[in-house]
Amino acid sequence: MPIGDLALHVVESGPAEGRPFLFPHGRPESWRTWLGVMTAAGGEARTIAVDLPGIGGSSGAVEGGSKRRPAEVVQALVRRLGLTGTTLVGHDAGGMAAYAYLRRFAAEGFRATGVRDLTTAVVADAGHFAQEEQPAAVWALLRDFAAAPAA
Structure with a gap:
C-alpha cells in the first residue's frame, strides 16, 4: 500500500465494518508477530x-531513528x-x-489536526505472548479494553 514515498505491507482479516485494531510490530519482527492474535x-x-517501513514486505525507510516519522506513517x-x-x-x-502517535497528535489536539479516528490506544510489550503462549488471551484482553467506557 503506497503511503507517501513508502510502500507498506498490510495484512487484514475480519469484517471490513468491524471495529478496527491496528497492530504495528516490534523489532526484529514483522506483521506475523500479531498473526495468532488476529486468528x-x-x-x-x-x-x-x-510491516513498518523497511521491514518485511514494506519498502522505504524512516531515517535517523526518530519515532515522529513512524507516527506520521501510522x-x-x-x-x-x-x-x-x-x-x-x-x-x-x-x-x-x-506512543509517538499519541504524543504527536494529542499535543496538537486531535480535532485541530483532523485526526478524529483514534479513540483508544494500547501500548503492549506482549510480543512473546501474542506469538507463542497465549494469543487468545491477548486478544480477549485487547477486545475487553477497547469495549470499556473511557475514563
Missing part, C-alpha cells in the same frame, strides 16, 4: 497488521484505510510508534 479475533473485529495509514474508532496496539518498536 484469535476471528470475525469479531477488523484486524490490521503492518496516521497516514489510518487515514488511507478510512479507519474510525481504531484501537492502536503496538509492541516494542511498534509500541514506541504508537
Whole structure:
C-alpha cells in the first residue's frame, strides 16, 4: 500500500465494518508477530497488521531513528484505510510508534489536526505472548479494553 514515498505491507482479516485494531510490530519482527492474535479475533473485529517501513514486505525507510516519522506513517495509514474508532496496539518498536502517535497528535489536539479516528490506544510489550503462549488471551484482553467506557 503506497503511503507517501513508502510502500507498506498490510495484512487484514475480519469484517471490513468491524471495529478496527491496528497492530504495528516490534523489532526484529514483522506483521506475523500479531498473526495468532488476529486468528484469535476471528470475525469479531477488523484486524490490521503492518510491516513498518523497511521491514518485511514494506519498502522505504524512516531515517535517523526518530519515532515522529513512524507516527506520521501510522496516521497516514489510518487515514488511507478510512479507519474510525481504531484501537492502536503496538509492541516494542511498534509500541514506541504508537506512543509517538499519541504524543504527536494529542499535543496538537486531535480535532485541530483532523485526526478524529483514534479513540483508544494500547501500548503492549506482549510480543512473546501474542506469538507463542497465549494469543487468545491477548486478544480477549485487547477486545475487553477497547469495549470499556473511557475514563
